[in-house]
Amino acid sequence: MSERIVILGADAAGMSAAHQMLRTARRTGRELAVTVLEKGAHTSYSACGIPYWMAGDVDSVDDLVARAPAQHLEAGIDLRMGAEAVGVDLAARRVELAAGEPVGYDQLVVATGAHPIVPDWAYGADGRLVGGVGPVKTLDDGEEWLRRFSAAGPGSHVVVVGGGYIGLEVAEAALRRGFGVTLVTRSRVMSSLEQELSDHVALTLTRAGVEVVLDADVTGLDVSQGRAAAVRWDGGGRECDLVVLALGVLPATEFLAGSGLELGEKGALRPDPHGRVADRVWAAGDCCETFRRLAADHVFRPLGTHANKMGRVLGDRLAGGSLAFDGILETAITRFAAGGQYVEVARTGLSLDDARAADYDPVAVTTSGSTASGYLDEADPVEVWVMADRASRRLLGVQIVGGRGAGKRIDTAAAVLWAEGAVDDLAWMDLSYAPPFSTAWEVLGLAARRAAERL
C-alpha cells in the first residue's frame, strides 16, 4: 500500500517537497500517495516578484506563477485548493480542515509559510484593515496594490512602514509609479547592514526623493471616511493616501497550538537537517527556523531560497533519499533603482554584534572601490565591509553596497564562508579580471586583503 504523505501549503517549500518526493520515489521504488492541502487560490508563485509587478515590470499575474494547480495535478499530486488546515491530531494522524472531512496521513509535512505582521493600528473599529492600508505578501495583496495604485491620483503619497528589503523594493515601485514616498523605519534602513553601509543606502533613497524617517515607531493612523489620511509616529507624522506594511512576517503555525509540536520563540518549527520535526512530522520553509552555520544557533530567516531547498531536501528524504539541508549564512541581496539613483545591497555571514555574541573576536574593515576600471563608463563606486576573526583568521561576514554588478559579488564571499575559509582565501583566491568587470585588484579581494592586514 502507498504511504500517505500530506503536505500543508502549496508554494515554494510544499511544492518543492511534493515534486522532489515523486522524483526520488521513481528512483527508490517507494510508493507514495501525495496530497497537498492549500488554503489559497494559487500554487508555486513568486512573492519575490510582487514589488516588480507593483512597479509595472511584470505584465500579468500569470507571469509570477511557476506552476498552476493543473500542472501539479497532471504530475500525479492530489492537490486540494481552498483546503485550510485548522488543527492536527498527532495521535490519530489526522489533519482537521476548516471545511470538510479530516484528512489522514502516514507522514505530515508542514509548509504553511508565514503571515505578514499587521499591527493593531492598521485595523479600523470594524476589525477590517483601514482603506488604503495593506501588506505585500500574497498575489492577492499584489493585485490589491495594483488596484490601489491605479485608483490613486497624481500627487498621491505612499508611506512605506518598514525599512527591510521588502520596504526598499516597494519604495522603489511606488516612486517609479510617480507617487511621493516616505519610508518610516523603527531603526535604520536595511538594519541587517552595518551602520555605514545602511547610511549609504538611506542617502541613496533620500537623493532619489524618498523622505526617509529613521528610528521612528509608528503609533497610529489618522483615518478619514474609512481611509488612511496620515501616519503618526513618536514626534512626527505624514499625510498620505496609501500605507504599505512591510514589517516582516511570523510563522503560520497557529493551527498547531495544542498539537504537542514544539514551537520556537516566534512560533517557528525547528526541523533537523533532513526536515524532520517529530515522529511522522516534517517541516520546511518560512514556518521554520534555520541553522546558522557561523553562530551554530537557530534563527528565523524566512527566504524563498531556503524554502525551496528545505522542501526539496525533505521531499527527497521522505522518498528514501539522503539529501540534507546544511544551514544558512544569511546571504541576501536586493537593489533600489528609482529617482535617478541605483544601488545594489548584499550581505552574507554575521554582523559585528552577532559575531561578538557568538564568541568570535571580530575585526572589520570597510573598503571603497569600483565595479569596473575607472576609465570606463560602467565603473560605479562600491563599498565592501569585511569581517574576520582575529585568532583563527576565519572570514565571518561580508557586506556590499554599490552600483551595477556590485551585489552578486557577495556569492564569492558566501562560497568562502560556506567552506569555512580564511579572510586570506578571499584576499588571494583567483578572481576574474577585465576592465569592464573589475579593477585589476578586484574590490572584494582588495577589501579582504585590507581586513587580513588588520588582524
Ligand SMILES: Cc1cc2nc3c(=O)[nH]c(=O)nc-3n(C[C@H](O)[C@H](O)[C@H](O)COP(=O)(O)OP(=O)(O)OC[C@H]3O[C@@H](n4cnc5c(N)ncnc54)[C@H](O)[C@@H]3O)c2cc1C
Ligand atoms: C514581497 C516579497 C518579496 C520577497 N522577495 C524575496 C527575495 O527576493 N528572495 C528570497 O529568497 N525570498 C523573498 N521573499 C520570501 C519568499 O517569498 C518566501 O520565503 C517564500 O515564499 C516561502 O515559501 P514557503 O513555501 O515557505 O511559504 P509561502 O510562500 O508563505 O507559502 C505557504 C503556503 O501555505 C498556505 N497555507 C498557509 N496556512 C495554511 C493552512 N493552515 N492550511 C493550508 N494552507 C496553508 C498559504 O496559502 C501559502 O500558499 C519575498 C517575500 C515577499 C512577500
